[in-house]
Amino acid sequence: MKEDFLHYIWKFKKFDSLNLKTSSHEEITIINVGQYLELAGPDFFNAQIRIGDQKWAGNVEIHIKSSDWYAHNHEIDSGYENVILHVVWEHDAAVFRSDNSEIPVLEIKNYVDHKMVLSYQSLLTPKSWIFCEKQIKEIDQFTLKNWQERLFFERLERKSKPIFELLNQSNSDWEAVLFILLAKNFGLNTNGQTFMKIAQSIPFSVIRKESYEVENLEALIFGMAGLLEVDKEDVYFKNLKFRYFYLLQKYQIDHIILNPVQFFKHRPDNFPTIRLSQLANLYHLHQNLFSKISELKSSNKSYTIFQVSASTYWQNHYQFDKESPKKKKVLSKSFIDLIMINTIIPLQFAYAKSIGKEGAEDLINLLNEVSAEKNAIIDKFDSFGIKSKNAFETQSLLQLKNEYCNLSRCLDCSVGMELLKNK
Structure with missing residues (x-):
């Protein structure tokens, strides 16, 4: 079990939300789960929750165990003073604010469908190369293409950072x-x-x-x-x-x-x-x-x-x-293709960004004309039924493998979320 799974089920309310109770048996009504923050501080910002007869507005923190609150030193961080609900998989310790008031706890494992837990565990069961290698070809083309486009621009964002550093120098x-x-x-x-x-x-x-x-x-x-x-x-x-x-x-x-x-x-x-x-x-x-x-x-x-x-x-x-x-x-043509992929496209992206110009479609069209790269990662995806016709698709797959699959970020990935939802 990982916290990203708990983030997923809270964000999308993948649990029985009609009969919730705190560890002290007070009824919980979720009005708004809050905004998911992938930054320092509580996990969900500005949630609205009714606990018993009292309506609360504040933040939600999520952990595998309640005692993780102390393991992560939240008790000495003022950024966690406004937590109104502590969502955990297993409740093993009471948690208190600096004024000694106890933070309400929702032990969520009692409200999650066991089949969803099995699906999550199946998705993250180690395979020979990536977790979803036997299921990835099941993803519909619309979902995959949209995800590839986002991956492509994530990759360009990463490549543009050293370009801007050189520009300053x-x-x-x-x-x-x-x-x-x-x-x-x-x-x-x-x-x-x-x-x-x-x-x-x-x-x-x-x-x-x-x-x-x-x-x-x-x-x-x-x-x-x-x-x-x-x-x-x-x-x-x-x-x-x-x-x-x-x-x-x-x-x-x-x-x-x-x-x-x-x-x-x-x-x-x-x-x-x-x-x-x-x-x-x-x-x-x-x-x-x-x-x-x-x-x-x-x-x-x-x-x-x-x-x-x-x-x-x-x-x-x-x-x-x-x-x-x-x-x-x-x-050679293949060498010029490498220059297109590794120099021209990232530079055009960075330049457009620096002058506030929108050129996303042009960049995709340009790489659609460039031959697909040939390397071990692309060959592996090909063997799983994900075939690339051009460099736009191969660049997105490299980003997927390096920044998501290798880091087990399945629940940040559209492929992983789609597979989990379908199951």
Whole structure:
């Protein structure tokens, strides 16, 4: 038994509410269960309840056991002075206010249908992956789609928080924020944090000024990545190294030693040399990139904007001084899809929020055009009969698994509540 189940049955009055009595046998009439507060303080605010002949207005606190009041130190918290009813599953101790008046107790287990308790226990019985894996396909499409939309925007809210932090750090320069986010995503999981620090170590005003010469951008980015530290015979390497130290002096930029970028376990096309060169070429080709990104309404347009390749030198190299068969190393459609999901959509959401613009429908439509992600979580949902056609649906399922299923928040989840209601 968990408190969230008691919150659920109180909020939706899933109990025999016509014959309620306190532990001291006074009749209880619920006029209003109150407003459910998921914050610090009592669980339900501004309830209205008649106990005996007296009508009360105040708060309701819910616990598994009455003694939890003391276990949670509510007796020393003035925020609980206005509790008019203590709803518990098991009454094991009297609870008093600071004026020594006893708080009325409703032991609710005597009024809840046993079948509902069994349904709740069945829902939360450990399964191999998620609690509802055998029932989730029973959920009607209307409920599921509405829940997925809410999950999607919850995920965007979470992703927007670090964006606003970056915005504060960059003096509200959205172009600078975009550069940092793109750098992080070009680094993927392995090099993402290092790429992000590289972008943050170079003032974006310098990126703007030097974007007309891609060699200068590569010199700055490769230099900050620590890829120009050693001496090599390669002419292109020597050129970048010369440019790097010249630009450091020109703009009075500190040479920062960051964590080394990782080549290990990467396919050659994902080597940091290739990804950093592609990033440099993106900013060489597109000045004022943020204005193009913020107005993006179709995935096809994104494929056009991000149709960039690594510099000519990298067509027959993956590392300095090591030639390889010639190959034009362009950003793939699947990689651009990742940029759409992890950079463009969150940035558009944050920007719209910052200017008070409503763009929810546009964001959903945009991700509806992007292919569904492929990973272990999405494959698992697919095996349970929840198939995803696009990235909007996969993003919502990732939010569901990480923020609800993994945390056993079944009674905060529309799927869990629907299954419990149906049973």
